[in-house]
Amino acid sequence: MSDLRDLAMQSKAWPFEEARKLLKRVQGKTPEKGYVLFETGYGPSGLPHIGTFGEVARTTMVRRAFETISDIPTKLLCFSDDMDGLRKVPTNVPNREALAEDLNLPLTDVRDPFGTHDSFGAHNNARLCAFLDSFGFEYEFASSTEYYRAGRFDEMLLKALAEYEKIMEIMLPTLGAERQATYSPFLPVSPKTGHVLQVPTLERNVEKGTIVYEEPDGERVEVPVTGGNVKMQWKPDWAMRWAALGVDYEMSGKDLIDSVTQAKKICRALGKPAPETLTYELFNDELGQKISKSKGNGLSMEEWLTYASPESLSLFMFQKPKTAKRLFFDVIPKAVDEYHQHLRAFPDQDDKARLTNPAWHIHAGQPPQSDMVVPFAMLLNLASASSAEDKDAMWGFINKYAPDASPETHPGLDAAAGYAVRYYHDFVKPAKQFRAPTEQETAALLDLRERLGQWTGPLDAEELQSMVFAVGKEHGFEPLRDWFKAIYEVLLGASQGPRFGGFIALYGLPETMALIDRGLDGSLRTEA
CATH class of the missing domain: 1.10.10 (Arc Repressor Mutant, subunit A)
Known part of the structure; x- marks a missing residue:
C-alpha cells in the first residue's frame, strides 16, 4: 500500500471517513457485480437544482476518496424516477392545459410541454444529463422506465411479491389509518388508460407473478408485476432498486431519514444488505428557514453561477455536510476567497495536509493553481469604489497592481472580475450607506x-x-x-x-x- 493510501486510511476528511465505511462494507473485496456502486436519485418532474448538484458533487467526493484507498472499480449511477405518475402540473412550464390532460401518466408518457423531446420525462432527463455534463461529472444515467420495461427489475419484483406481507408489516405502521386501508407497495399501470394507479392489491398470485386490482370503472384486472406493468411505491421502490442493482452507497437529505430507515428494512426483507448511507443537512435561507423549491426562497443554482464559479459552490457543498448552513447570496464572496485560499495552500502542504484540503476533494487530487492575485472581496470593493460597469474597467486597476496579469493569462481572475461587477450592482450597491465623518x-x-x-x-x-x-x-x-x-x-x-x-x-x-x-x-x- 502506498504512503498516500496509508495517509488516506487515517485522514479525518469526511469523504475518507465515508470511503472507509464503504471499504469495510465490501470487506476489502470487489463485489460479485464487479464494482462498488454509488447512486444518486432524481425526480424528473422538475428541473435540476442546487440540491441535485450538491448530492452528485458530494457523492463524487466519496467515490474519489474510495478510489484512493482501494483498487476496487467503481460506478456512479444517476437514477431518474421517470416512471412516477405526474400528480400535478408544474407552474413553470408552457402548455399547462395539455399537461393537465396527462395527469397520472408515467412522466415518460406525458407529452413534452416544450415540444423538444418525446416526453416530459425525456425532456427533464436530457436537462439533467446536460446539467451534470456541464460540470464534468463522471456518471452513468439510468431511467426507471427503461429498467422496469426491459425487465431489469423483474427478479426483485417477484421477490417483493413473495415478501409482500413483510413489506406491508414494515410500511403500514408508518401510515395513517386512511392510507393503511388502501396502501399497496405495487402501483399497477392501467392497460386501459396508462395511468399509474394508487389502488389496493386485492389478490396476489406468487406462482403466476401477478396481482389483481380494481380499475376506477370497477373492473377487476390481473396484471404481472414484471415487464413494466407495475411500479412500486417510492419507499419500497427505493429499496427494491438497492436490492436489484446492489447499490453500495447513497446519500440523502435529513428530510428523508424515515424513508431511508424503512427502505433499509425492506431491502433486508428482500434478502439483500442495505447500502451505506449518509444523511446530509438541508440548507436554510437568510432567515434560517428551510429552503423550499415551492417557496422559491434561498439561492438557486443559476443565481450562484451568475456571481461565482462552480468550484466555489463545490467548496460550499464540501464543508460540513452534516451541519445546517445558510444558503444565500452573502455566503458567495467568502466561498470564492476560501476556495482560492485552499488552492494557494495546496502546493506547500505535505500529503497528509493535502488530503484534508477541500481543493483535493473538489479536483480529485489534482487541483489547479490559483490565478486570483486579487481576492474576490477586494474586487467587490474595487467595483464599489470605481462604480465599475464592466470587467474591462476593473482590469484598468488590476493591471496597476499586477502588471503581468491579463484576461488571457489569468482567466479565473478575469471571470471573477465579471462576477464581482454583477455581484456589486445587484447586492452591494443597493445596500451602501455612506455617513459623514466625525x-x-x-x-x-x-x-x-x-x-x-x-x-x-x-x-x-x-x-x-x-x-x-x-x-x-x-x-x-x-x-x-x-x-x-x-x-x-x-x-x-x-x-x-x-x-x-x-x-x-x-x-x-x-x-x-x-x-x-x-x-x-x-x-x-x-x-x-
Missing part, C-alpha cells in the same frame, strides 16, 4: 490623504497598511478597528471591508485621494 475621523482622513500625496515608495500592500495603522494610532482611535470601520463607512458605504493598504495598492494613490475628498465633501453621500 471631527476626529475628518482629521485622520485628511492626514491619510496628505501622506498618500507624499508617498514615494512602491505600492506595497503591507507598507501601505502599516501607514494606515500609524495614522489611526496617532489620531487616538481606541480600539484601532474603529478607525478602519470609519474608513469603510465613510469611503465605501459599508461597516466592514478589505485590508485598506491592499485596497490602496489596487485602486491607486490618486484614486484613493480623490475617494477621500469625495467622502469628506459629502459627494459620496449625495451620489448614494
Whole structure:
C-alpha cells in the first residue's frame, strides 16, 4: 500500500471517513457485480437544482476518496424516477392545459410541454444529463422506465411479491389509518388508460407473478408485476432498486431519514444488505428557514453561477455536510476567497495536509493553481469604489497592481472580475450607506490623504497598511478597528471591508485621494 493510501486510511476528511465505511462494507473485496456502486436519485418532474448538484458533487467526493484507498472499480449511477405518475402540473412550464390532460401518466408518457423531446420525462432527463455534463461529472444515467420495461427489475419484483406481507408489516405502521386501508407497495399501470394507479392489491398470485386490482370503472384486472406493468411505491421502490442493482452507497437529505430507515428494512426483507448511507443537512435561507423549491426562497443554482464559479459552490457543498448552513447570496464572496485560499495552500502542504484540503476533494487530487492575485472581496470593493460597469474597467486597476496579469493569462481572475461587477450592482450597491465623518475621523482622513500625496515608495500592500495603522494610532482611535470601520463607512458605504493598504495598492494613490475628498465633501453621500 502506498504512503498516500496509508495517509488516506487515517485522514479525518469526511469523504475518507465515508470511503472507509464503504471499504469495510465490501470487506476489502470487489463485489460479485464487479464494482462498488454509488447512486444518486432524481425526480424528473422538475428541473435540476442546487440540491441535485450538491448530492452528485458530494457523492463524487466519496467515490474519489474510495478510489484512493482501494483498487476496487467503481460506478456512479444517476437514477431518474421517470416512471412516477405526474400528480400535478408544474407552474413553470408552457402548455399547462395539455399537461393537465396527462395527469397520472408515467412522466415518460406525458407529452413534452416544450415540444423538444418525446416526453416530459425525456425532456427533464436530457436537462439533467446536460446539467451534470456541464460540470464534468463522471456518471452513468439510468431511467426507471427503461429498467422496469426491459425487465431489469423483474427478479426483485417477484421477490417483493413473495415478501409482500413483510413489506406491508414494515410500511403500514408508518401510515395513517386512511392510507393503511388502501396502501399497496405495487402501483399497477392501467392497460386501459396508462395511468399509474394508487389502488389496493386485492389478490396476489406468487406462482403466476401477478396481482389483481380494481380499475376506477370497477373492473377487476390481473396484471404481472414484471415487464413494466407495475411500479412500486417510492419507499419500497427505493429499496427494491438497492436490492436489484446492489447499490453500495447513497446519500440523502435529513428530510428523508424515515424513508431511508424503512427502505433499509425492506431491502433486508428482500434478502439483500442495505447500502451505506449518509444523511446530509438541508440548507436554510437568510432567515434560517428551510429552503423550499415551492417557496422559491434561498439561492438557486443559476443565481450562484451568475456571481461565482462552480468550484466555489463545490467548496460550499464540501464543508460540513452534516451541519445546517445558510444558503444565500452573502455566503458567495467568502466561498470564492476560501476556495482560492485552499488552492494557494495546496502546493506547500505535505500529503497528509493535502488530503484534508477541500481543493483535493473538489479536483480529485489534482487541483489547479490559483490565478486570483486579487481576492474576490477586494474586487467587490474595487467595483464599489470605481462604480465599475464592466470587467474591462476593473482590469484598468488590476493591471496597476499586477502588471503581468491579463484576461488571457489569468482567466479565473478575469471571470471573477465579471462576477464581482454583477455581484456589486445587484447586492452591494443597493445596500451602501455612506455617513459623514466625525471631527476626529475628518482629521485622520485628511492626514491619510496628505501622506498618500507624499508617498514615494512602491505600492506595497503591507507598507501601505502599516501607514494606515500609524495614522489611526496617532489620531487616538481606541480600539484601532474603529478607525478602519470609519474608513469603510465613510469611503465605501459599508461597516466592514478589505485590508485598506491592499485596497490602496489596487485602486491607486490618486484614486484613493480623490475617494477621500469625495467622502469628506459629502459627494459620496449625495451620489448614494
